[in-house]
Every structure is written in C-alpha cells, then in structure tokens.
Amino acid sequence: MAKSAAPLRVIEETPAYWRVVFDYPPFNILDAAIFEGLQDLLVRMDTSESLRVVVFESAIPDFYLAHFDLTGKTGNITTAVGRSGLPILIDTFVRLTKSPAISIAKIRGCVRGGSSEFVLAWGVHPGGGGTERLPHLVGRGRALEIVLGANDFDGDTAERYGYVNRALPDAELDDFIDALARRIASFDRRAVVAAKNLVNQVSLPSADRLLDALNSFQTALTWPEAQQRIQALLERGLQREVDFEKSWPALLGTLLDT
Amino acid sequence: MAKSAAPLRVIEETPAYWRVVFDYPPFNILDAAIFEGLQDLLVRMDTSESLRVVVFESAIPDFYLAHFDLTGKTGNITTAVGRSGLPILIDTFVRLTKSPAISIAKIRGCVRGGSSEFVLAWGVHPGGGGTERLPHLVGRGRALEIVLGANDFDGDTAERYGYVNRALPDAELDDFIDALARRIASFDRRAVVAAKNLVNQVSLPSADRLLDALNSFQTALTWPEAQQRIQALLERGLQREVDFEKSWPALLGTLLDT
Amino acid sequence: MAKSAAPLRVIEETPAYWRVVFDYPPFNILDAAIFEGLQDLLVRMDTSESLRVVVFESAIPDFYLAHFDLTGKTGNITTAVGRSGLPILIDTFVRLTKSPAISIAKIRGCVRGGSSEFVLAWGVHPGGGGTERLPHLVGRGRALEIVLGANDFDGDTAERYGYVNRALPDAELDDFIDALARRIASFDRRAVVAAKNLVNQVSLPSADRLLDALNSFQTALTWPEAQQRIQALLERGLQREVDFEKSWPALLGTLLDT
Numbered sequence: 001m002a003k004s005a006a007p008l009r010v011i012e013e014t015p016a017y018w019r020v021v022f023d024y025p026p027f028n029i030l031d032a033a034i035f036e037g038l039q040d041l042l043v044r045m046d047t048s049e050s051l052r053v054v055v056f057e058s059a060i061p062d063f064y065l066a067h068f069d070l071t072g073k074t075g076n077i078t079t080a081v082g083r084s085g086l087p088i089l090i091d092t093f094v095r096l097t098k099s100p101a102i103s104i105a106k107i108r109g110c111v112r113g114g115s116s117e118f119v120l121a122w123g124v125h126p127g128g129g130g131t132e133r134l135p136h137l138v139g140r141g142r143a144l145e146i147v148l149g150a151n152d153f154d155g156d157t158a159e160r161y162g163y164v165n166r167a168l169p170d171a172e173l174d175d176f177i178d179a180l181a182r183r184i185a186s187f188d189r190r191a192v193v194a195a196k197n198l199v200n201q202v203s204l205p206s207a208d209r210l211l212d213a214l215n216s217f218q219t220a221l222t223w224p225e226a227q228q229r230i231q232a233l234l235e236r237g238l239q240r241e242v243d244f245e246k247s248w249p250a251l252l253g254t255l256l257d258t
Numbered sequence: 259m260a261k262s263a264a265p266l267r268v269i270e271e272t273p274a275y276w277r278v279v280f281d282y283p284p285f286n287i288l289d290a291a292i293f294e295g296l297q298d299l300l301v302r303m304d305t306s307e308s309l310r311v312v313v314f315e316s317a318i319p320d321f322y323l324a325h326f327d328l329t330g331k332t333g334n335i336t337t338a339v340g341r342s343g344l345p346i347l348i349d350t351f352v353r354l355t356k357s358p359a360i361s362i363a364k365i366r367g368c369v370r371g372g373s374s375e376f377v378l379a380w381g382v383h384p385g386g387g388g389t390e391r392l393p394h395l396v397g398r399g400r401a402l403e404i405v406l407g408a409n410d411f412d413g414d415t416a417e418r419y420g421y422v423n424r425a426l427p428d429a430e431l432d433d434f435i436d437a438l439a440r441r442i443a444s445f446d447r448r449a450v451v452a453a454k455n456l457v458n459q460v461s462l463p464s465a466d467r468l469l470d471a472l473n474s475f476q477t478a479l480t481w482p483e484a485q486q487r488i489q490a491l492l493e494r495g496l497q498r499e500v501d502f503e504k505s506w507p508a509l510l511g512t513l514l515d516t
Numbered sequence: 517m518a519k520s521a522a523p524l525r526v527i528e529e530t531p532a533y534w535r536v537v538f539d540y541p542p543f544n545i546l547d548a549a550i551f552e553g554l555q556d557l558l559v560r561m562d563t564s565e566s567l568r569v570v571v572f573e574s575a576i577p578d579f580y581l582a583h584f585d586l587t588g589k590t591g592n593i594t595t596a597v598g599r600s601g602l603p604i605l606i607d608t609f610v611r612l613t614k615s616p617a618i619s620i621a622k623i624r625g626c627v628r629g630g631s632s633e634f635v636l637a638w639g640v641h642p643g644g645g646g647t648e649r650l651p652h653l654v655g656r657g658r659a660l661e662i663v664l665g666a667n668d669f670d671g672d673t674a675e676r677y678g679y680v681n682r683a684l685p686d687a688e689l690d691d692f693i694d695a696l697a698r699r700i701a702s703f704d705r706r707a708v709v710a711a712k713n714l715v716n717q718v719s720l721p722s723a724d725r726l727l728d729a730l731n732s733f734q735t736a737l738t739w740p741e742a743q744q745r746i747q748a749l750l751e752r753g754l755q756r757e758v759d760f761e762k763s764w765p766a767l768l769g770t771l772l773d774t
Contacts (some may be wrong), residue, residue: 004471028449042634043519071764078588089285093666101404102310102406105738114386120398120703120704120707120708120711121703123707124704124707125707125708125710125711125714126711126714131711131714131715131717131718132717132718133398135652135715135718135719136393136397136398136716136718136719137397137398137399138397138648138678139652139653139654139678139719140652140653140715140719140720141653141680141681142678142681143694143715143719144618144712144715145681147711147715148618148700148701148703148708148711149699150697151699157682159418160418160675160676161678161680161681162397162400162420164398164399165399165400165403165419180407180616182405183405183409183510184408186510187378187379187381187406187408188378188381188481188483188487189485190376190478190481191382191383191478191481191484192378192383192406193382194383194474194478195378195383195384195389195405195406196402196406197390197470198383198384198390198470198474199389199391199392199393199401199402199405200400201389201470202389202390202393202394202398202463202467203394203398209718212712212714212717214715216710220706220707220710223704223706223707224709225704226704226707229650229704252699252702256457288560304712306577360660360664391615391656394655394656395655395656395657396655409744417676418676419653420655420658420677420678422657423657423658423661423677438661438665440663441665441666441667441768442664443641444768445636445637445664445666446639446737446741446742446745447635448642448739449636449639449736449739449742450636450664450739452641452732452736453636453641453642453647453663453664454645454660454664455652455733456641456642456728456729457647457649457651457656457659457660457663458648459648459725459728460646460648460651460652460721460725461652461655461656462656462660463650
C-alpha cells in the first residue's frame with residue numbers, strides 16, 4: 001500500500017471537485033515529502049480539464065499543517081527550481097495561487113509556519129511569501145502583529161483580522177465547505193478561470209518580492225542565533241511531543257530565557 | 259409625466275446634498291435606460307458647484323439594484339464611449355468614483371450583478387470592475403469567495419468581510435445615512451474634493467485593468483455555455499418573477515443540473 | 517526638573533523594550549515640542565543596538581493624542597527637513613514606520629488629527645499621510661467614511677473597520693500590550709528587523725504620494741474658509757476646554773452653521 005504512505009492523498013469527489021487530505025503523522029510537518037506530494041498534485045491539476053475546485057484538509061486530529069521541518073528533511077525545496085522557474089518552495093505556492101482550479105483550505109486544528117508566521121521563534125524571518133501576502137489581506141498593522149507576535153490566533157480572531165475568510169462552528173464546517181465547493185464546481189470552467197485570473201492580476205505579490213524574501217530567509221538560517229533557537233526547540237520536544245507541538249507558540253516569550 | 263417614468267430621480271435635499279432614487283420596476287434591473295439616467299446625473303453633478311454628497315437608494319421594496327439586463331436592452335453601453343474615453347459601462351462607474359461629489363449607497367434589499375458578483379451564474383465572469391476593486395476592499399481570499407461563490411451575502415457578513423462599510427438595523431439606516439450626508443455636505447467643497455482625490459490616488463484600479471476585464475467579459479458573453487445558462491435562467495423566471503428574482507443565487511448550485 | 521517638562525518621556529523597561537509616555541497637558545496636542553521630542557526619540561532609537569519594540573502611551577486621562585496645534589506653535593515642522601530628506605512632519609512618521617524597532621500604540625482616550633482624520637472640520641484636508649495609509653488598511657469605502665465623516669470612532673467600530681488591530685476591555689489592555697511587547701523583545705533583533713522590512717516593502721506609501729498630500733495641505737491652510745473655521749473652533753473652546761475638546765467632532769455637523 002504505497003498509496004497510503006503518501007503524505008497527501010487525492011479524493012476525486014467529482015471530476016470538477018477534488019479533496020486533498022494531508023495525512024502525514026504525527027503533525028503534517030512540511031518537509032520535502034509534502035512538497036513532492038504537492039508538486040505531483042500540481043501536475044495532476046494542470047492536466048485535468050474538468051477540475052474547478054480543490055479542498056485541502058487534514059486527517060490528523062488537532063493539526064492542520066505544521067511548520068517547516070527543522071531536522072534536515074526539507075531536501076532541495078529552496079534551491080531546485082520548479083516549472084515556474086522559481087525555487088520549489090515558492091513555485092508550489094505560486095502555482096497553486098495561479099492554477100485554473102480554486103483552492104479552499106478547510107482548517108481544523110493548528111496551522112503554522114507554512115504560512116511563515118512563526119519563524120521568529122526560530123530566530124529567522126518569514127521566507128515563503130507570508131510577509132508579501134499578509135499586508136494585502138489584513139493591513140500593515142495586523143500583518144506586523146501576526147508576523148512579529150509569532151503566536152497562535154483562534155479562529156474568531158483570525159476571521160476578525162481577515163486572516164481567514166470565515167470561522168465556522170465545527171459542526172457546520174464540513175457542510176459549508178462542501179456546498180461552496182460543489183457550487184463552484186457547477187460553474188463553467190473557463191468562466192471560473194477567467195474570474196480567478198482577473199482577481200490575481202490585482203492581488204498577487206511579484207516574483208521579485210517573493211524571491212527577495214526567500215533569499216533573505218536562506219541567509220537568516222545560517223545565523224548562529226537561529227541555529228541555537230532551533231536546537232533549543234527541538235530539545236524541548238518540537239516535532240516529537242504532541243503537547244509541546246500544540247502549545248509551543250504560547251510558551252515562546254519565556255521558553256528561551258532559561 | 260415623463261419625469262416619473264425615468265428609472266431614477268434626483269431629490270435635491272439641499273444644494274450640497276442630493277438623493278438619487280432608483281425607481282425602475284419591477285427590480286431596478288441595469289439596462290441602457292438606467293445607464294442613460296446615470297450619465298445624465300453625472301452631467302448634472304459635474305456642473306453643480308455646490309454639490310458635496312449623493313445618496314443612492316431604491317424605491318422598490320426588497321430590491322436595491324439587480325443584475326445587468328439579459329433580454330437585449332443594454333444598448334451600446336459596452337461599445338459606445340463616454341466622456342472619460344472608456345466604454346459607457348466603465349465610464350459611469352469610473353466617473354462616479356472620481357467625481358468631486360461623494361457617493362453613499364443606502365442599501366435596502368437585494369443588490370446584485372451591477373457589482374459583478376453573480377455573473378458566474380450566467381456562465382461568464384465579472385466585467386464591470388468587481389474583480390479589480392474587490393481584492394483591495396476585502397482581500398484576495400474573500401474576493402475570490404464572493405466572485406466564485408456567486409451567492410448572496412447578508413448584511414452582517416458583508417460588513418465582516420469589509421464588503422460594505424456597515425450593516426445597520428433597518429430602523430437606524432435612514433438616520434445614520436442622513437446625518438453622515440449632511441455632515442459631509444457641511445464641509446468646504448474643495449477640502450472634500452482634495453481629500454477624495456488623495457484617497458483615489460492610492461485606491462483606484464487602472465483603466466487598463468478595467469478594460470481588460472470588460473474585453474474578456476465581452477468575449478465570454480459569446481460562449482455557447484453562457485448563452486445556454488442565460489436562457490435557462492430566463493425560462494425559470496429571471497427578470498419576471500419576484501420570488502425567483504429574490505432567491506435565484508441560493509438555488510444556483512442545483513438549478514442548472516436538470 | 518527639565519525632564520518632567522518634556523512632552524514625552526522614555527521608560528526603558530528593558531534594553532529591548534521601551535515605553536514612550538506622552539505627558540503634555542492638557543490634551544497632548546501635536547505641536548513643535550512634541551515633534552522635537554519624537555525627533556530626539558528617533559535619534560535614540562537609531563543608535564540603540566538592543567531595542568526591538570516601543571510602546572507609545574499617554575499619561576493624560578481621556579486623551580491619547582490630540583490634533584495638530586492651531587495656535588501657531590507648530591514651528592517649522594512642515595518646512596524644515598529631517599534625516600530622511602522629507603519635511604519633519606512626514607519624516608517623523610516615515611522614520612517610525614521604517615525604524616528597526618516595532619511601534620505599538622496603546623490607545624486609551626481620544627485620538628485625533630495626528631492621523632489626519634478630523635481636519636475637514638478645519639476646512640482643510642489630511643496632509644500627514646492618513647489618506648495614503650488608510651485605504652490599504654481599511655479599504656477605499658471605509659477610508660472615505662473615516663476621512664470625510666471626520667467623526668469619532670469607538671474602539672469596537674475601529675476594530676471592525678481594521679482601523680486598529682484590536683479593541684480590548686480596559687482591564688486587559690495593559691497586560692495584553694506588555695505581553696506582546698516582551699514577546700517581540702525576546703526575539704532576535706535582526707530577524708525582527710528583516711521581517712518588518714519585508715512587510716514594509718509591500719505596504720508603505722511612496723514618498724511622492726506623501727509629499728503631494730502635504731503640499732496640498734499647506735495650500736489648503738491658506739484658504740480663507742479654513743482660517744474662518746479654525747477661528748470659530750478656537751473661539752468655541754478648542755485647545756482650552758476639556759469638554760469641548762472631548763466632544764467637538766460629534767458637534768461638527770451643526771457647529772459652524774450659527
């Protein structure tokens with residue numbers, strides 16, 4: 001069953017509506033395997049002529065997506081380039097935002113770092129596009145609080161900030177997302193594509209800005225302070241212990257003093 | 259009484275504060291007559307040296323503004339150019355946003371399509387500026403949900419999304435708008451004009467982006483799928499039946515399956 | 517005690533976390549002395565190699581920051597240039613936004629005019645950057661309402677609009693800000709600086725736009741209508757009487773009729 005060992009699986013609800021389930025125990029940590037899975041998914045998405053909408057969800061209770069891997073398993077995602085000519089890390093996000101298909105994140109549980117918000121805890125700064133996308137989404141003041149505070153946001157606050165579209169009661173989440181996805185899937189494909197393209201024209205950061213952030217992030221990773229912080233977090237239980245993985249952002253202010 | 263047959267009438271509360279009432283039964287559908295009325299209004303606004311603020315409201319219960327006409331009554335609004343050198347459809351919106359006078363929309367009842375949100379239902383994509391203006395107003399994620407979901411938003415959700423400034427209890431709406439309009443009308447005209455111009459400098463989409471969207475929309479209208487969807491909607495009661503006109507966006511997901 | 521007479525004082529909670537307290541009775545009015553204090557602060561900030569975060573607060577009950585001085589005490593803040601090459605008024609705000617240190621405003625009481633929102637009451641338009649920053653923060657529609665309505669916003673509405681990050685119950689404000697400030701102060705300085713710089717790259721208005729607004733504002737101050745309004749407000753009690761200073765925006769709609 002090589003299939004079930006993949007970090008993400010694709011469920012084709014209909015030819016127009018797919019669900020992608022991250023199932024990469026223990027925490028859906030972002031490493032080279034996840035990015036490889038996403039790159040494969042992008043190829044499949046690019047070659048489908050019926051697809052309109054992809055819902056991303058998690059099979060792991062309490063965790064949606066974790067942070068980037070800190071144990072050397074990120075492979076060449078920041079150096080090898082993808083189809084867009086950008087490094088895999090950026091290429092993956094850029095191709096998702098520019099894909100003819102619409103992405104919907106159905107978030108249950110913790111989500112961190114993939115959106116670059118928590119990396120100050122590591123002694124580095126965001127490099128995957130967060131600093132470029134957040135100010136347009138939530139305004140400069142809230143973007144700075146999110147990035148520099150490096151803390152968890154509950155769903156209601158995230159909605160008030162404009163960080164997510166909506167926070168819904170858990171019992172309503174599945175039905176809301178399924179109805180929205182089926183609705184979009186019912187529309188004509190080229191109309192959906194044209195509408196998304198028009199929105200993209202006025203809302204996506206430039207490749208130059210994204211590359212600047214990634215290059216600066218690569219440099220930051222070499223700082224000794226960053227290496228010290230990352231080691232301290234790993235020793236405390238990061239990437240190993242469920243309780244620590246759930247709560248570490250709240251502990252950060254004092255975690256590294258001792 | 260040619261006057262009462264006009265699709266909109268202007269009430270000069272004071273020389274500085276006008277109300278424009280859309281009164282075009284049955285649903286204030288946007289056709290060539292409405293645009294002609296708006297073009298006449300713009301000429302009157304341009305020549306007034308006392309005007310500061312215009313409140314737009316509807317005389318039709320349950321409907322503020324409907325979608326664009328689908329029965330061939332839109333005349334030459336996408337081909338003939340207005341004073342700005344842009345096609346009438348865009349010219350009308352652009353000149354309102356750049357007018358020395360401030361526009362306030364006092365929305366009671368359904369509002370659709372004129373802001374381009376629902377056109378996926380027709381098999382086309384927005385062409386009147388919605389995809390260019392929404393991302394700056396509500397952020398990319400919410401703009402995509404609004405445009406691609408093509409559904410009604412209640413007032414509270416619209417406020418949370420930043421789609422409208424405020425949702426107010428019905429009993430407070432008239433007084434709130436009237437007080438705000440009279441307040442703006444009490445300020446010096448050239449200060450109001452200068453302030454609006456400064457905001458416009460950093461917040462309006464370019465004419466090129468608006469034209470791209472309109473051209474793409476024109477092409478989309480020729481797609482056979484679009485023509486099929488539009489016919490299906492008209493046969494079901496669009497532009498004729500009150501109940502259908504009120505509820506059709508909620509029905510869309512399944513409407514066209516049968 | 518020349519120190520206690522300064523309009524603002526700096527409290528170094530830690531080398532990384534400073535508090536700046538505006539204490540300039542009766543209302544923390546923005547005049548040349550406040551800007552001189554801020555310019556001195558900026559020099560201190562620029563030369564500190566440990567500073568990460570500065571919290572700005574007020575020692576005056578009911579007033580956080582008032583409007584610009586209208587009694588001739590603004591000195592040369594709009595003509596003399598600061599270190600950025602921009603006039604002191606803009607230089608002060610621009611250097612704060614670009615400083616390696618993070619600014620947090622802990623707002624209790626009225627705040628006006630320093631963000632340029634109320635100047636229509638004076639017959640002029642904003643000139644200190646408000647019209648350039650607000651549309652990106654709250655969207656065009658809400659920016660226009662804030663600037664053109666020239667009225668007070670309570671904290672909850674300000675949060676809903678995205679005008680402030682959060683409105684908190686008074687009893688929680690101090691602890692929330694202190695915890696956030698200490699958290700940011702605990703991170704590595706160059707990571708904080710790099711993150712803020714990346715956010716700034718995509719969220720700050722250009723110097724050209726800021727200068728246009730200031731030049732236009734300078735012209736507006738020479739309009740006779742503006743001078744008349746300013747005189748009327750001063751005669752009614754502006755800058756002298758506490759009750760008037762607290763409530764004048766609410767009275768504006770009718771204040772100048774008589």
